[in-house]
Amino acid sequence: MKKLACILVGSLTLFLYSCEKDAGNSASASSEVGKGGSLAKFTIVGNYIYAVSMHYLYTVDISNPTAPVKVNQSLLSFDMETIYPYKNRLYIGSRTGLYIYSIDTASSPRLIGEAKHGRSCDPVVANDTVSYSTLKGNSFCGPATSGLYVHDVKNINNPVLKKTIPINEPIGLGIADSALYVCAAGEGLKVFKINNAYDPVINSTIPGNYFIDVIPYNDMLICWTRDGIRLYDISNRLNPQFIKLIAN
Template structure:
């Protein structure tokens, strides 16, 4: 009987605590970011080619010839043979500590490993070789998860460890305690007075004999005419919170949390600023097609207070970009264009397809809901899309997209 009474008390207390945590006025769900670290030794020896692995957290997607490369955030790159899009197969996993981006030219793959640039010969996909490593040539290359509401630092600070990224999870917290933390941070900041073909989320871009890699503040430039031996050139300061890079002809288009910056690369080793289009603070990739740029803004959380949306920008006068029209979105990420179609990944709200033949008026064509979408690459013959640890491939028809295959990456 005593045991029964004790169990009843435990259940009652648990119920009270559960009810209290369900109180929407007292508790709320927050995105909490914790640092991911590895030892210095592990970082120095953190590049290797191994057998295929389950994916932990899918990142950016890159297509080269008959292969697809999918970033596993901060861990490396999954290599997939896509000779048959209806039945893609895993080939290998390139283990690269702290990796988030790659780019490929003539069978040489360039990848970031935090501040280092790794060069890998992939001419024999079954025997890929690491041919070079440039140390400390990338700066400010650890991307903070701006969607997070709270950052926990208790596991960070050991000088023998290296920060490679962040893990973001949803946790229920006391609203009062979180608000107090925000207030403390604001006061502290005031006191310190701190001032191939990739998708639209790419931070690496190869143009002719140059690799451009953007970090939070700068364009890092590498001359790669000797593919195995990149030459680190002078960086170009480009502002704050740079997130993505896109190229059209002699111009680079940089997406930042405050706007789109345009640089002229007629002199490829010395990009020169042309103009900018400013918008409210939000996470921001950009793609360009002819005289128009398309920008998705993902507001909320750390990305900013701006409402989410899709902006259509006139760049016919490259020195004076102008907003033509905006469309509401829910939580947009990457986007892509092909012919008269615009593809927008709207996060957990799926893939949205528009007819853009009458820019700036976009006509909704299709909405693939019930899936989470992150980024797309419109290929010549079919569409690649990554989202929620799944690789989707669609074929184009005269009126719609038809699913070719979906490959679970876990």
């Protein structure tokens, strides 16, 4: 498998690397940057916007918004789905695995860890020690077992699978402190307690709607559901209180 990866990279050298020096990296998300859902393919960290498409990770310097500059385009793996920033890392979900990039050198992300799995769809959220990703093994995404996958990422070079919780059709997900919210399509929104990060425990399910993605934003949970955007108050993280449906 390693050999394959080597040859893959070696045989596909038709793209450019620009190796400009960058002027440091303020990777910590500031309040001036908004927040996207786990299915996003765009994210801003510091003075850079990172974007994934099917096969590429693009890096654009936006320190001067009137004149953005593309500084890097890397061939990743195949079928990139999502990008999630955490501190100086980018977690990239793909149909073949979870890829972790270091952005210590913000202008040229570097692959530092990966966890391969069977073909499946795969958004991911993470913090220093743990990453949660959902794999949708049915439909055209492939044969992996559908569910919530918990990886220990303390050793970033070698993520270790700690737990798998079967869910029929999981999609987007989000973390707020001790709570993990997982969209389970037509089954609703599943709320997990993650006091023990590697052992999420189901706390409740909000049924009745088709949940696609979530953004925990301060004390609010913003949910993309099939018939509109639903807002919940999550001052009590484990007990979301419905506020409003902004119907389609």
